[in-house]
Structure formats: C-alpha cells, structure tokens
Ligand SMILES: *[C@@H]1O[C@H](CO)[C@@H](O)[C@H](O)[C@H]1NC(C)=O
C-alpha cells in the first residue's frame with residue numbers, strides 16, 4: 001500500500017517544479033525521438049506541440065496532470081484501429097530538469113472546427129457544409145460509442161479536420177481530446193460506475209439530463225453535439241451559456257421538447273434532426289444511422305455524406 005502522503009508529496013513536487021508557464025515553453029525538447037518544433041495550442045489541460053522525427057510529423061500533448069493524460073492514453077489505445085480518432089503513438093512520463101512531464105504522441109491534425117467557424121464570414125458555416133460536418137461528427141460519435149466509450153466533452157473545439165489528401169484537398173473530421181472520456185460499459189453490456197464521480201453539471205454546455213444531475217451517457221454526447229451544431233450554424237451559443245442557470249436549463253429542456261419553437265432561424269432547417277433528439281434515452285442504444293438520415297432529410301437537395309474539402313477563399317482556409 002503506497003502512502004497517500006507519498007503520492008500527494010510527489011504531485012506537489014511536480015506542480016512546483018513544472019509550473020503552467022513552463023509547460024508552454026518546451027520547444028526544442030526531444031521526446032521519444034520527436035523534436036518539439038512549435039506550440040500549437042494551450043489550455044487548462046496543458047499544451048500541444050507540432051513535433052517531428054525526420055519527415056514524420058505528430059502532435060505531442062504535454063501536461064502536468066498525469067491522471068488526465070493517462071485517461072486519454074488509455075482511450076486512444078482502445079481506439080487504435082478507429083479511423084475517426086487521432087492515431088496513437090505513445091504515452092510517456094519524461095523526467096526533465098524541471099520535474100516530471102506527462103506526454104502523449106498522437107496524429108497531427110488540421111485546424112479544429114471552432115477555429116474554422118471563427119474564420120467564416122458572419123461566423124456561420126453554410127448549410128451544405130454544415131450538414132456534412134454534422135454527418136461526419138455523428139459518425140465520430142457512432143465510432144467511439146461502438147468502443148463503449150462516452151466522450152463527455154463534446155464541443156466544436158474537440159473536432160478537427162485531418163490533413164488534406166489528394167489533388168482536391170479532401171479532409172475528414174476526427175474527434176479528439178479524450179481527457180474526460182469514460183469506458184461506460186463492460187463487454188457483457190453492464191454499466192460501469194465512474195467511481196471518481198465527476199460533477200458534469202458544472203460544465204455549462206453539458207446536456208440537459210446531465211444538468212439535471214444524471215451521469216453523462218452516449219445520448220448526452222449527441223445532445224452536446226446538437227448544441228455545437230447550433231453554434232456552428234451561427235447561433236450565439238456562448239451568450240446563451242451566460243444566462244442564469246435556471247433559464248439555461250429551461251432552454252435545454254424546451255429545445256428537446258419543442259425544437260421547432262426554440263431553434264433560431266438559421267437552424268430551423270435542421271428541425272427533422274432536433275425533433276428526434278427528445279426521444280433519446282439511456283435504455284435504447286443510440287441509433288446513429290437514423291440520426292444521420294435526419295440530417296440528410298433536413299437538406300434533401302444536398303448530399304450530407306459527400307466528402308469535405310479544404311479550399312483557400314479570400315486568403316483563408318475554408319471547409320466546403
Ligand atoms: C454539482 O454541481 C452543481 C452546480 O455546479 C451543484 O448544484 C451540485 O450540488 C453538485 N452536485 C454534487 C453531487 O456535488
């Protein structure tokens with residue numbers, strides 16, 4: 001039995017020696033033969049670096065929080081053969097002169113959907129592109145749920161496009177950041193309780209039932225995705241999130257109950273999709289194929305399962 005004081009002491013040591021500022025200052029370091037070239041993202045979780053070994057380019061996520069990194073590494077290993085998630089390379093605890101550094105090496109992806117949304121005119125993604133994004137994002141959820149994983153942190157910033165391939169710069173959407181992911185079911189189909197008991201109702205953009213105190217389940221990933229789709233359509237979701245909590249809860253409830261009355265004008269066309277979300281529950285497995293068909297029905301004149309491409313428009317990378 002390891003003394004709890006011992007582990008607490010080592011955590012304190014890590015945090016003291018490797019503070020949040022230094023986690024963003026690791027360019028030049030070599031990890032598993034990969035050279036950290038450039039900081040490409042940073043947040044409360046730590047930092048992400050573009051890294052390379054010869055011609056091979058990967059992303060290395062660095063954190064001082066060993067538990068999140070371990071959780072993410074376990075999820076990515078589980079998803080090793082999944083084409084909708086970044087390829088996993090390694091997980092390592094690297095001793096540095098400043099303390100222990102927890103890192104994950106994973107596939108290098110293109111920009112995330114939140115940065116792509118911000119670059120579009122009026123910060124609104126056009127309908128034909130939006131339905132193809134929604135289709136592929138639902139395919140991402142379908143894939144991870146088939147591995148009995150629930151993501152629990154679905155937002156535009158946690159989907160990214162792959163690097164473009166072919167003469168037309170074809171891309172696919174992948175879901176990433178598995179720091180809060182959870183293996184919710186065993187191979188017999190029995191639910192596994194999360195003993196760490198995280199309180200997801202504190203997350204403002206959580207799904208309605210999660211805000212009501214339920215544990216996040218696969219259908220709640222879908223509900224969170226439905227908020228992200230609204231945001232991508234041009235709706236000011238961050239402003240809605242700043243409402244008083246009871247008003248926000250009421251909005252989430254009504255969006256499930258009477259979507260046609262709640263959907264903003266820009267997203268009205270998606271009523272067929274939003275109309276079935278209120279019927280989702282935790283007893284019946286999520287029918288992702290049916291949800292994708294509802295996306296297709298929302299814009300019949302366009303093919304929602306057609307490929308996405310990255311194009312330069314007015315000097316900006318644009319998803320079409
Ligand atoms: C979870 O957080 C919410 C709001 O942040 C709070 O009202 C609730 O009491 C918390 N629940 C638990 C079990 O701690």
Ligand SMILES: *[C@@H]1O[C@H](CO)[C@@H](O)[C@H](O)[C@H]1NC(C)=O
Nearest residue numbers: 296302303304305306307308
């Ligand atoms: C939609 O696009 C997909 C992928 O390119 C293709 O396989 C499918 O046949 C298309 N469907 C229609 C109805 O055009």
